[in-house]
Amino acid sequence: MASILENRGVAIFLCLMFAWFKVSNGDVYKVGDSAGWTIIGNVDYKQWAVTKTFQVGDVIVFEYNPQFHNVMQVTHAEYRACNVSSPISTHTTGNDSITIDTYGHHLFVCGVPGHCQAGQKVDINVLRAPSLAPSPSSEVPSPVPTVTVPAPSRSDAVTLCALMQTISFPQWQYNLER
Numbered sequence: 001m002a003s004i005l006e007n008r009g010v011a012i013f014l015c016l017m018f019a020w021f022k023v024s025n026g027d028v029y030k031v032g033d034s035a036g037w038t039i040i041g042n043v044d045y046k047q048w049a050v051t052k053t054f055q056v057g058d059v060i061v062f063e064y065n066p067q068f069h070n071v072m073q074v075t076h077a078e079y080r081a082c083n084v085s086s087p088i089s090t091h092t093t094g095n096d097s098i099t100i101d102t103y104g105h106h107l108f109v110c111g112v113p114g115h116c117q118a119g120q121k122v123d124i125n126v127l128r129a130p131s132l133a134p135s136p137s138s139e140v141p142s143p144v145p146t147v148t149v150p151a152p153s154r155s156d157a158v159t160l161c162a163l164m165q166t167i168s169f170p171q172w173q174y175n176l177e178r
Helices: 002-024 045-050 076-081 154-166
Strands: 028-030 059-063 071-074 089-091 095-099 104-109 121-126 146-149 173-176
Touching: 045 121, 059 104, 071 095, 076 104
Parallel strands: 028 059, 146 173
Antiparallel strands: 059 095, 071 089, 071 104, 104 121
8 A cells, every 4th residue: 555655656746846846947949959059051940940849938049159140039029120220139159048927029149240131030839728618608608527547556657647637627627556
């Protein structure tokens, strides 16, 4: 009995630690992946960005040679026109880490003349999560299903975490087998 409780406790602890780490430490994305922030190699930063799901808390890393490039955060109009006359912020270290702390578009360009026009610009779009509030309905709600999950062993902790993440918490009840 103690072993089951211990294993369950370990699994719950691991899940909580994973959830805390994911919330407090977002994913890290290197812009352009292995190519980095450059105009060499025809990196398609628009295509790179649309293949990612950015969230608040994620860190965007720009790696580049600071002798030839920089990173400027700009407004939407400046992004479209490749205008770097009044950037929101400028980064010049060659290894710039920017934490995304708001939803919406975060627009970056290289301020070296001609680089933005050559495609060295990226739109990091952080979408809001869909609303979890139920839509108003005149229908009678269906009964809440119960999910029974066997008590996990230490090796099942990751599986349990994955299962718990796939189920919408407000709509389900959990029963752990004893």
